[in-house]
Structure formats: structure tokens, C-alpha cells
Amino acid sequence: MQIRFTAPGEAFDPAAAPLLDVSHDDYRAAGGCVLSEGMLPASGGTIHLNSLTYLSGQQITSLPVTVEVPSQWVYKYSLHWPGEGRIASGLLRRAAVAFGQTLVELQIAPVHGVRAQPDAVGVVLVHNTDHLPLNPADGTKVKFFLERPTKDGGQQAHSSVLIPPDGSIMSLWFDHATRQPGYFRLLVDSPAAASVRADEEASPRSLEHYALIDPELANLRKER
Incomplete structure (x- = not known):
């Protein structure tokens, strides 16, 4: 089996070198065809699959079957608390509050970030x-x-705020002094029901197109 890939709007060329060749034995051993992370671009596109057979020494290629690959933009984020340290971080946080240091830095960094403004989506910090x-x-x-x-x-x-473009790290700040103990989390500003991306530009963006990697739970929790 051969696998080729075309970016959105790109024409399919059956003569182009395949992205991956999978033998019958490899397919059976892996239980299918495995595409490793980073093999497909985050912007999505179309996968074209065709089988290969041989007759009298000649290669016979089947008609390709296409599979649409949606875009998948990935971001990670972290909270940088005032007075935070590797040792006794809880005590250091409380000491920082006592000295009036209550600003928390929220840092958002793209892993596979958007490259065009229409693909950017809003995110919110929820407590x-x-x-x-x-x-x-x-x-x-x-x-x-x-x-x-x-x-x-x-x-x-x-x-x-809109997520930053690929290659750009965004820093935001908020004051946690008025917030009760609890949990903070960065989320895509879209309702959970928006599971299918609609054609209308004003419609909510599909959540399946975006992934936010949470840091460790301790980084998201305010104890007191």
C-alpha cells in the first residue's frame, strides 16, 4: 500500500513520491498503518491510499481512496505564580501575597500553531x-x-484572547488576590456542542481542531 498526502487546495499527483510505503507484512504486524507524530502537518489536508499488486513482473496500482485529515492546532500553557519555587512553593506563594505580589503570568506557547488569522480561536481562563x-x-x-x-x-x-501564531509565545497576567482557593484552566472559548465545524464564519469553531495541553495539576491549583 502507498500513502500520499496533499495540502488543502493542492492537486493530487499519482506520480509523486509516496509519503509512506507499507508492505503486507508490516500492515499485519502493526495491526494497520501507523503514521508517527509530525508526519502530517497540523494544517490538515487529504490522504490518498492505493494498493499495489504485481502481474507478470508489472506493477498494477489501484485507484486511490481519499481520507480527509482535519487541522489539529496544539498549544501548551503554564501559570507562573509569584514566589514560586521548587521547594516549599506553597509557603513562598503565601509569602509573596503578604508582600503584595499577586500577579500571575499565564504563558501560551504553540506546539503546532496556526499560520493564518482565520484559523485562530479565542481562549479563556476559567476558575x-x-x-x-x-x-x-x-x-x-x-x-x-x-x-x-x-x-x-x-x-x-x-x-x-486569540491564540498566538506559530513561533510566537504569548504572556498574559491576572491578579489572583481576589480569587478563592480552587482551580484555573485555559479552555477554547467555544461551546462543547460545537463538535462539527460549520461553514458559516460566525459559527463556533469545532473543538476537534484545537488541543490545549494542561500543565501539572499543582500548577493550576490555588490552595489558599
């Missing part, structure tokens, strides 16, 4: 006092600043 938030409505949205606040003030707070 829940009881459990790790499961969707944007499962708690209260935290307002954050696009720049680190200064004593002079004047910065505008936002509750949603």
Missing part, C-alpha cells in the same frame, strides 16, 4: 473553587491583561 473546569461555562472567567500591569494602572482587562 472553579471545587474542581478542574471542564468547559468555558464550568466556573467564572478570569479577566487578564495583555501587558504586565504597572502601579500607574490604565491597562484594559480582557476575558478572551
